[in-house]
Amino acid sequence: MARTITYMKAINEALDQEMSRDPTVVVFGEDNVGGHGAAGEMDAWGGVLGVTKGLYAKYPDRILDTPISESAFIGAAVGAACSGLRPVAELMFVDFMGVCFDQIFNQGAKLRYMFGGKAKVPMVIRTMWGAGIRAASQHSQSLYSIFTHVPGLKVVVPSTPYDAKGLLISAIRDDDPVIFFENKVLYTIEGEVPEESYTIPFGEANVVREGDDVSIVGVGRVVHMAQEAAERLAADGIQCEIVDLRTTSPLDEDTIYETVEKTGRLVVVDEDNPRCGMAADIAALVAQNRFDDLRAPVQMVTAPHTPPPFTGSLEDLYVPSADKIAEAVRKTTGGKVRARA
Amino acid sequence: MARTITYMKAINEALDQEMSRDPTVVVFGEDNVGGHGAAGEMDAWGGVLGVTKGLYAKYPDRILDTPISESAFIGAAVGAACSGLRPVAELMFVDFMGVCFDQIFNQGAKLRYMFGGKAKVPMVIRTMWGAGIRAASQHSQSLYSIFTHVPGLKVVVPSTPYDAKGLLISAIRDDDPVIFFENKVLYTIEGEVPEESYTIPFGEANVVREGDDVSIVGVGRVVHMAQEAAERLAADGIQCEIVDLRTTSPLDEDTIYETVEKTGRLVVVDEDNPRCGMAADIAALVAQNRFDDLRAPVQMVTAPHTPPPFTGSLEDLYVPSADKIAEAVRKTTGGKVRARA
Amino acid sequence: MTTTAPPDQASKQQLLEWYRTMRTIREFEERLHKEFATGEIPGFVHLYAGEEAIATGVITHLRLDDYIASTHRGHGHAIAKGCDVRAMMAEIYGKRDGLCHGKGGSMHIADVDKGMLGANGIVGGGPPMICGVGLSAKIRGTDQVGVSFTGDGGSNQGTFLESLNLAAVWHLPCVYVVENNGYAEATSVKYHAGAGTDIVKRADGFGLPGVVVDGHDFFAVYEAAGEAIARARSGGGPSLLECRVNRYYGHFEGDQQTYRAPGEVEELRRTRDCLDLFTRQVTSAGLVDAEELRRVDEEVARLIDDAVADAKAAPDPDPSDLLTDVYVKY
Amino acid sequence: MTTTAPPDQASKQQLLEWYRTMRTIREFEERLHKEFATGEIPGFVHLYAGEEAIATGVITHLRLDDYIASTHRGHGHAIAKGCDVRAMMAEIYGKRDGLCHGKGGSMHIADVDKGMLGANGIVGGGPPMICGVGLSAKIRGTDQVGVSFTGDGGSNQGTFLESLNLAAVWHLPCVYVVENNGYAEATSVKYHAGAGTDIVKRADGFGLPGVVVDGHDFFAVYEAAGEAIARARSGGGPSLLECRVNRYYGHFEGDQQTYRAPGEVEELRRTRDCLDLFTRQVTSAGLVDAEELRRVDEEVARLIDDAVADAKAAPDPDPSDLLTDVYVKY
C-alpha cells in the first residue's frame, strides 16, 4: 500500500525494514542516536537532521554512536563487512570524506580485487550531499564524481522518496561497498512510497519524462530542475526526454544511448564541479559511442569551478537551475543540425 | 648550458635551486633525509627513491623528516603557506591521499575562496604516481583526475626532465596550492635540461609532435607511448599531432581546440581510470565546444575500471600502450568521415 | 570551588579590557541567538556563549603576528584575536561588507591579517595548520606562536592527535587548547572519550606537558595559558591546555538540547558564569567598581546593536563574486 | 637480561609447533631475501625476519574464526594465522596459483577465510578494520577476537590512534599489537615518536590497558598476548601490547640500511635472536632436545624449497583476470 511520505522518512523506513529483516544489519555514525552519557533523553537527535530517529527504540543494540573519528568507524564498517555484518555507516556530510577516504577507496573498494576475489565487503555508507542550505564550502559539496571514479565502489544518488527507499534496500542487500548519497534539500520533498519493502536494481536509469527532441541526463536534485525546465520548453514545443541515472556506478549506458539515438541532442546536468565530473563522464561516453547519432554539440550544465559559496544570493547562482537547463536545451536545438545517419 | 640528466635529477635540481634562491622554501616528508635518531649516516635515503638526496647537506635546517602522519604534515604545509613559507611537502605516493585529503581539498584548496580572497596558500605537494613497477593496488594509482576535479588546486603532471624542472620551479613560485605529480617510471629517463633555473608557465600545453590527421592528447607517461605509436603510424602514412597538456589544472583548452580544428580527429590517452577521469574531461569539452570540427567519434584510451593489479603480466595490460593508442587512432581514421564544415 | 586571584600586575585598564572582550563575545552570541530565531540568519551557527573566559584568557597572551586556528564554534576566538566585530556580523548575515565578503559565513569566519586562520567546518581541521605556523616561526627565526583550539569531541579526530605528535617531534612553538564543554553535539564526553573526561591524558602519550583548568575562571585560564605560551615563545616547545567549560546554547542554533537535564543550563548560568565570576573577583578585590563595568556593558550593547543594524542594511555580494578568489592567478 | 620461562602446561608437541612456525617464517624470509637479489621477485618486499616471536606468540592464542589485520610487513602474520605457505610464495612471485591469484603480492597477502584480513600497503590501514571485527563479534554475540598489528611508525598515524579510542568507547574484543622494531623506514623511533620509544604510553590516553614486552622472547610475548586476548574474549575490552623487537633486513629489499650502525644487525643476530633464545630455553629446560628441533629445520627447509620451486614453475594469471573480482556483481 503506497502513501505519501518524505524522502527522509523513506530512508528511515528502509533502514527500519532491513534492520528488522536481517539481524546482521547494524547502523552507526555520529549522533545517529544522541544522548549517550548525558543526563537528558536518549535518541535525542536520531542523526543531525533526524533521519535515523526512532531506530534506537526498536534496535537499541544495533544502532551505535561514534566518536568524531571517521577513519576509525568507516574502517570499522569495512572490517565488520568482512566478518559477517552488513554495516550502514553514516558519513554525516560527504564533505568529510577527506578525513577517512583511505578506508573507503583503498580498503573497502579494493580488498576484493587485491585478494583475488577472496573478500566480500557488503557495506553501505550513507552520506549527505549538495548545496542549497547556505552551509558553505565544507558542507555543500557533491563529490559523487570522485566516488564514481573509484573502481570497486557503487554509487547511488536517489532523487525521489520512492527511489531512496528502494535503492537503499538494494544497497543494504548488495554484496559490494555502496556509497549512498542523500540530498539535503530533497529530504523534505514528498512522494508516493509503498509501505512494504521493495528493491530497485542498480544500473537501471529511470526515464522520468519522454520526449523526441532533446535528452536531459542527470541525477539527484537536478532531475527536478530538469522537469521544471521541460515543462516550460514543452510550452514552446520542445519535447525533452529526461533520464534520471539513479546510480552513477554502475552506469546505465544503454538507456543513455537509446535516448540519444532517439533525440540526437544531449544536455547533461550535474550539480558537481565541472572538471573530471559526471557531466563530462556522460558527454564523453556519448561522444565516443554515439557520435553519429548526435545532431548538435553536447551541452553540460554544472556548478562552476569554485567551492560552494556561503551566502544565499551566490549559492543560488552556484547550482544549476531550470533556467540554465532550458537555455542549454535551446542551444542544442538552435545549434547546427545534420540529417540523422 | 643544457646537459642530459634524469627526470629525478631535474626535480632534485629544481628543489636545490629554489631553496638556495628563496630562504622561505622548506622541504619535508617521510625520510626526505633519513637517519634521524639512528646510529648510522644522515641523509641515508634522501626520499624513498632518492629524489631529495643531497639537500640535507646544503640546507640542514630547511629539509625536515616527518612522522607517518600525513594529515598533520600536509596540514602543516597549509598553515606554513599561510604564515610566510613556501613549503614543498612530499606525499610519498599519491595513493596515500586518503589519509590526508581533507587538508588538501577542504583546507588548502578552499581557504582563499572561503576567506573572500584574504588568504594565500603558496604550497606544493610533490607526489609519486603511476603504474609500472609492480607496486600493486595501493602504490600504482594515477588519481590526478580527482585533484583536477577540485577547485582551488593546480595540478602539474610533467612527462620529461625538462618539463619536470621548469614546472616544479613554477610550482614553488606559484601563490596557489599546487599538486606536483612525479611519475615513478619516468624518474630514470634522461633528457636535455638547462643548468640554470627556468620556469614553464602553467596552462600551456606542449605540442610534442605535429601532424594533420589525428590529434592525440595526454599527460605524463602516456605521452611517450603516444610518440611511439605516432612513429609507427607515420610509416603507414597517418600523421599524428601529439599534445602534452603538462598541467591538467589549469587546462590549455585553446591548444586542444586548435589541434582538433586542424585534424578533426581526437584520441585522448589517460593512465587514470575511465570514470570521471581526465580522458572524459577532455573528450567532453571537445564534444561541447568543437563538435562541428570533429570528423569521427572521439576515442578514449585509459586504464580499465579496476584497481591496478600486482603482477607484471596483468599490470602491463592495465596501462595504456603504444599498441592500444595506435589502434584507437586507426579507429578514428577508419570511422565515418564527414566533410569539414 | 577555589578560584584563581587576579594577577597583581594587572592594571585596571587591563582588567576592563578583558571584561570588555568577554562581554563583547557574550553580547555578540546572545544577540545572534535572538536574531537567528527570526529566520534572517542563513546556515549553521554555533554559539560560544559560556566559554568566553577561554578565548579571552588565552588569546590575550598573543600578539597580532601570532596565529590561531579555530573551530566551527569560532566567533569568540575571532573577537578575542581582534577581528572587526561589525565585519564579523555582516559576514554571518552573508553580506558583501562581511569579513569574508559573504563567502565564508559563521563556519569560516577568518582574518589571516589578524592571525585568525579561520573557524573550520571540519572537526580537527585546524590543529595541523598550527603545526605549520609553528614551523614557519621556527624556520624564519621569529618568536611567533601558534595556538589551536579543539573541542572535546575534536580530540578524537586523528588529525588532532597526529598534530600533537608532530609538534613534539619538531619541537614547535605551539599550544593546543582543548575546550572541553562536555558535549560533542548531542553526545557526552563521558561516552565519546575512551579515558573518560580526561582529554589531557593524551598529551603524555606524545611527550607534551598538559594541564587542566577551570574554563569558567578567567584568571585560571590566563595563568595557565600564559605559562604555555611563554614556554612556546621561548623555545620550550608545545603543550596542551584542557579547559573544562560549558556551553549555554545548543550545539547549533535550532538544537532543542533534549539530551541535557532539565534546568542544566539555567543552573550553570547561575553558578558557573565566567562574567559573573570575573565581576565578583575584580569588584570584591576593589580593583574595578561595578559602575565601570556597567559602562562597558552599555558600550558593548551599542556596538552590537550597530553591528546588527549595519549587517541587515548591507548589500549582498555582487553576482560576479561567485567566480572570484578561487586562485590568486589561474 | 631476564627472560620468561616456558609455561608449565606447554606440551612438547606444542613447543615444537611454536618452533616450527617461527622457523617457517624465518626460512621463508631468508629465502625471499636471496631470491629477491636475483631480480626474479616483482614489487616491494618487506621482510619480517627477527620478529617471528611476536606473530607466533600472539597468533597462537587465536582461533581460525578470529581475525587479524596486518601491515606491509605481513608474511609472518600470515604464516602464523595459517595461510598456505606455498600459495603465499606463489603470490609473492605473482603467479596464478598465488593466494590472491597474483593480484595482491607481498603487500596485500591475505586469506579472509583463514581470518587474515591482509597485509596492507597503507600504514595504519588495518587498525580501523579490527574495530569492525570486534563490533561484528559483539553484535553477533560470538566470542571472536580481532588483533591488529602496527609498527612503531604506524603508531603515529591518526587511523591507529582513533581506533584505540573507538575500541575503548565501544568496549570491543580487540588487541592492538605494536611491533616496535625501532625504525620507520630510515627513521628511528627516537625521532619520530614524541614521547620517545614508549608507544605504550598512548594507550592510557584512551583508557586502554597497555603493556610492553621483549619481542624477542617468545614466552614473554606468549604470556602477555594470552592475557590480552583472554581479556578481550571474555568481554574485558581492548588493550595494547607493545613488543620491542628488531628487524634483520632493510625496510624493504634493496634498502642499504646506511642509517644503521656498522655491525648493528650482526650484533642483534648474535645476541637477540628469538629462535636461538627459544632453542636455549626449551633445550636447557630439557623440554625438547636439539635433535628434534634440527628435524623441524630440515622439514621447513624442504617446504620452502618446494614452495619456491613451485612458485617459479607456476603459470602467470590469465589475461582475463585483469577485469575480474572488482565487484561481486556489477
Ligand SMILES: Cc1ncc(C[n+]2csc(CCOP(=O)(O)OP(=O)(O)O)c2C)c(N)n1
Ligand atoms: C570531520 C567532521 N566530522 C563531523 C563533523 C560534524 N560536527 C560538527 S561540530 C561536531 C561536534 C564537535 O564537538 P566538540 O569538538 O566537542 O566541539 P563543540 O561543538 O562542543 O564546541 C560535529 C560532530 C564535522 N564538522 N567534521
Ligand SMILES: Cc1ncc(C[n+]2csc(CCOP(=O)(O)OP(=O)(O)O)c2C)c(N)n1
Ligand atoms: C599512509 C602511508 N604513509 C607512508 C607509507 C610508506 N611507508 C611504508 S612502510 C613505512 C614505515 C613503517 O614503519 P613501521 O610502522 O615502524 O613498520 P616497520 O616497517 O618498521 O615494520 C612507511 C613510511 C605508507 N605505506 N602509507
Ligand SMILES: [Mg+2]
Ligand atoms: Mg564539546
Ligand SMILES: [Mg+2]
Ligand atoms: Mg618500525
